[in-house]
Amino acid sequence: MIELKGIYKWVNTGSNRTFILKDINLSIKEGEFISIMGPSGSGKSTVLNIIGMLDEFNEREYHFLHESVHQLKEKQRAALYKQYIGFVFQAYHLIDELTVYENIETPLIYQDIKTAERKAMVADMLDRFNIVGKKDLFPAQLSGGQQQLVGIARALISNPKLILADEPTGNLNSKQGEEIMNLFSELNKEGVTIIQVTHSEKNAAYGSRIVHLLDGRIEH
């Protein structure tokens, strides 16, 4: 599903070139649950963003579902991730002005899905996550765990093949974190590929494979 071949990313500061990623080779099959670990600044989030096509890289190849991402144009890339990828963030990144319902609905609006269909899909999702009663609340009225639940619901609404989670439990207490991780396991069992970035060994253990990063390199 995902094939990173010799990925390099750097920034030029004056005459110095600082490498953020060096020669990342990573191959991920459909249905895997990958945990990326590593200390702060090791490039975990950057790898995740590159896989999510939100960030650019400087060198070599990235294949996603037989598409050569490095050859695609911005628009095509956007279309690709819109269709296949859902994102979950540490800080949830819900839109404060929208209700739970509207937050979940947003990706569908951008995919030009009709109102009636959207309604049904959001209702399903609310049901599945057991948050029907909270659909008219605003993010500020929810606990962190509940907000993240909404975040995941929003990521799942467009039926992605891949979920990218950047420290999804980072802002949650352990009990809430556990619930979220259980949810991920379940999703994985249903066939969704998951890549998460995490600091916690315990959470990393939920995954089927752990990738360690240090100073922009994969440690073997």
Added chain:
Amino acid sequence: MIKNYFKIAFRNLWKNKGYSAINIFGLAIGLATCLLITLYVTNELSYDQYNKNAKNIYRINSDLKFNGPDLHMTQTSDMMGQTLKKDYPQVAEFTRIYANEGDKLIKKGSDFITEKRAAFVDSTFFTVFTLPAIEGDTRTALNQPNTVVITESTAKKYFPQDAVSVLGKNIDVKNGETTTPFKITAVIKDIPDNSHFKFDFLFSMKNVDYRWGDFTSHNFNTYLLLKPGTDYKAFEKNFPTYIDKYVLPFAQQFIKIASMEEFRKSGNKLEYSLMPITKIHLYSDYAFELTPSGNIQYVYIFSAVALFILILACINFMNLSTARSAKRAKEVGIRKVLGTERKTLIAQFLVESTVTAAISLLIAILIAFFILPLFNDVAAKSLSIRDLLGAKILPFLILLPFIVGLLAGSYPALYLSAFKPIKVLKGNTNAGFRKSNLRNVLVIFQFATSIMLIIGTIVVFSQLRYIQTKKLGFNKDQVLIIDGTRALNKNIQAFKNEVLAMPGVSSGTISSYLPVDNSSHSNNTFSKEAVMTTASSINMQTWRVDYDYITTMGMEMAAGRNFSKDFGGDSSAILITETTAKLLGFDEPVGKMLYAPFDNTGYKELAPLQIIGVIKDFHFESLKQKLGPLCMRLGTRGDIASFKVTAADTKGLVSQIENKWKTLAPGMPFSYRFLDESFDDMYRSEQRAGTIAIVFAILAVFIACLGLFGLVTYMAEQRTKEIGIRKVLGASVGNVVTLLSKDFLLLVMVAAVIAFPVAWWAMNKWIRDFEYRINISVWIFVMAGLAALLIALITVSFQAIKAAIANPVKSLRTE
């Protein structure tokens, strides 16, 4: 402490250069507009104030109706002033101006110069008005006939070599074949620009050839100097007594009229009123003013608009300050934690806004300085930037930064200083931007003002265009006018024939009367019956024209025939217009008789005139006026020659005509113009208003957009996180731009909804000045609304697109 305030203020301005630039530039434009309008308004309001007796000088206005149109005149009879002075002790003095003779030909060296600023005045002129003498005694200067008082610059013009004194020297005035010398008895300082009359030559009234003692002919601008403390409104109540005692008996000599009551009952009017001299310039809508009047309406409108534009700029300041409060919030939080009191913070913010206003004012003065010549041109003024330092404006100018600083700075100061330190230090600063109803109201206000001005501009120019293209009943194009043909004397016919012989001239006519507002007028009373009664008579324009007038002006006959040489007796023939026929009640006017006084006998004997033709109606006055009655009689003398020109090379033709003129009238000034230019002159004040409206509209829109630009910039900055999330969730650039723009566009639409009825009301009021006018169509509103929307959209989308194409990863990092 104060020093610290200023230091921080300057640093803050410097740190946020873009933001400061928007504020300062916007305010500077607003202030510059204010300065210019202040100069303009002060000047308009200062008219005739230079007179020491300004408070006690009044002009007599007449309102007449004698079976014709309503006449509102600045003139009254020669007898009224002296009679009132004789009968009423409240009248300290009276003086008259007789300006009906128009231009004067004055000899300089061997040539003659046309002088327009000439009039005959009473010797009391200088007692009533304050016109200081440089030499000579003005009190007695005009007691004798053949005397003249001239202004300083005229003295320099005619006697450049005489540095010492021009008293006793002669001014030679040509009148027909003869040249009359007038002795200079005094030289006065030039009459100020802000005077409702501007003369360079004041001749003795004793030289006017007039049927003196006529209570019914109104030809003199008459001014009364009332004793201090006299209530002029109360004094006006004496006028009916004056009419009964003097005017009625005089009129009864030639009109069958029993009483004023009967006169009034038949729908006629004879009323006099007093107008304070200081109100003449701005409030008079009377005919035959000595100089074009201003308009108090425009003074109000301009003042209001200037104030609005300043407020718009202040609103930008408020909106931007509160919108970017997030940035200042942290500073406020830290200061509060460090123990700063709220009032200190308020002072800090106010110093900042005042400093901004002061810098803006300096720039505004610069802008005003550079724009003033242009403004003078448009407003037909000669204002100077130095007037800003006058005693009336200077204090206002010094106070201005404080007023503006307070106006623009108080709300942001109160708003920003009220932040709770804990909230802002926790980083919950997003609250600053959103949910500000006040800000929305202010943006709506800005755009409503802009849209109103846009509508105003479109309406004014549509009406002007309508005037330009309306069928007038005559053809104003390609008519060349030569003024001052009286100077040709006996050669006048020869001149006409010689010009007619030139190639490119199709017809020509000699007549003092032109179908434009600012040309000669002559009102006479006619009667349907041989004996004049109030019911049988009608007052109308009487034009003396020659055989070729109708053809040259492109007028058409509706019935009957034009004057013709084939009918020897056309001297007792008369042409009337369709409107006149209707007013007279003639269904078949051709062949009917009208009776008019003989030229030189006054009203005592009536001459019969036969109507030989009806001219299709044509507009001989401004389209502001309803068409009145008009008749034409044959006459071959006149001061103006008009030629219908077909030549492409008009310049060549004019120089050919000028050469001819020089041989036929040696030494006489030659001057020409085109009829369509004179026609346009009638609407000069509307053109001016239109131009100023455009400038105002552009300024208002510009300032509003400047503010909008700033707001969108900050909004985009505030919403970067949200934009990032939405992009990650699949929003396209278009989605994001829509997201950022739609709220503002909604505000603009609300503004349009508010602006439409107000603009409709205001412009309907304006356009009602015109008897002949356009309908204000819905399209004007649609166009103005769309224009505002489009401009707002461009402004907003510039920033919105920038925000939309930014990489979301940067805004979503979680550190």
